[in-house]
Amino acid sequence: MTEEPRNEGKQSSSVAHHENEPKKQELTKRNADFMYRLRKELKESKLNDEQRSEALIDTETRLLEAQKTGKTAKQLFGTPTQRLNEIVEGPKKVKIEAQNNNMWIRALDNGLIFAALFAAMYAIMMLIEPKTITSTPGPSGLLAIILTSAVGGIGMGYIYKVLGSSKKRPSVWKQAGIVVIAVVLWIIFYTSFGMLPPVINPTLPFYGYAILAVAAFGGRWYLRRKFHIVGGIF
Numbered sequence: 001m002t003e004e005p006r007n008e009g010k011q012s013s014s015v016a017h018h019e020n021e022p023k024k025q026e027l028t029k030r031n032a033d034f035m036y037r038l039r040k041e042l043k044e045s046k047l048n049d050e051q052r053s054e055a056l057i058d059t060e061t062r063l064l065e066a067q068k069t070g071k072t073a074k075q076l077f078g079t080p081t082q083r084l085n086e087i088v089e090g091p092k093k094v095k096i097e098a099q100n101n102n103m104w105i106r107a108l109d110n111g112l113i114f115a116a117l118f119a120a121m122y123a124i125m126m127l128i129e130p131k132t133i134t135s136t137p138g139p140s141g142l143l144a145i146i147l148t149s150a151v152g153g154i155g156m157g158y159i160y161k162v163l164g165s166s167k168k169r170p171s172v173w174k175q176a177g178i179v180v181i182a183v184v185l186w187i188i189f190y191t192s193f194g195m196l197p198p199v200i201n202p203t204l205p206f207y208g209y210a211i212l213a214v215a216a217f218g219g220r221w222y223l224r225r226k227f228h229i230v231g232g233i234f
Contacts, residue, residue, distance in 0.1 A: 031063050034073035037080040045084060055087045103157045109220060109229055110160075111153025116216035118145045123209035133203060138194030141201030145212070151189045155182045 027035060038059060042052045059077070066076050077083035122140045125133055133140045139148070159182055163175055170178070193201075204212070223229065 027060070027063060028067060028072075031067065031073045034077075034080060035060060035063070038083055041080050041084045042087075045088060047088065059083065059087075103161045105157075105223075105227055105229065106160050107153040107157030109153070109223055110156035111149045112216045112220035112223065114149035114152045115145055116213050116220065118149060119209045119213035119216060122204075123206055123213055126206040126209060136194075137198060137203045138196065138201065139190065140203050141194075141196060141198065142204060142208075142212075143201040144190075144193040144196055147193045148186075148190050149216075152186055155186055158182070 026032075035056070039056065042055060045052075047055070062076065063073055066072075073083075077086070122133060122145075125140075138144060159178060162170065162178060
């Protein structure tokens with residue numbers, strides 16, 4: 001007579017236990033759609049079944065974790081095609097390509113090499129022909145070097161972005177026109193910066209230019225190493 005209450009108690013306890021278990025987290029509607037499209041693209045890829053399965057599990061796990069902070073699949077991976085490229089080619093290669101195509105990273109890279117070359121040139125001139133600098137100090141002033149290098153770096157960064165694109169590369173004549181316009185504008189800026197007053201555009205002694213050249217070369221070396229930059233003017 002006492003068995004039924006005992007069993008009934010066990011069943012009630014079991015039901016209560018299941019009710020208290022946390023529900024399995026599910027993908028949001030947008031993230032689920034992302035996974036659906038990614039599956040379709042993976043099927044068309046050259047990956048084998050095991051690689052596809054691993055990629056899907058990894059992607060879904062990361063999405064579920066990102067959902068907790070409100071991130072979407074687009075914010076985390078971009079488009080399904082971009083995620084597929086990351087899976088096939090590896091995240092490092094995708095990241096490196098993005099960095100190499102970043103106009104501002106390219107601009108900084110080129111600006112530093114311009115500053116290094118100008119500083120090295122003026123350092124040599126201060127040793128060989130110091131009168132050349134003292135007679136026309138404008139272009140060799142510190143501010144003029146910085147501004148000229150910055151403009152040159154941005155210009156080269158833009159040229160690389162336009163001419164370096166394999167998808168939307170302009171015609172040969174347009175490429176030549178862009179380069180000519182960029183050079184002419186740079187010369188105009190170079191001349192203008194050379195007219196800055198010495199108060200805000202002081203010249204440096206030999207060791208000042210030497211330090212600037214070394215610092216710019218070192219900064220560029222670090223930048224290229226950190227962002228895996230390849231190519232460029234030098």
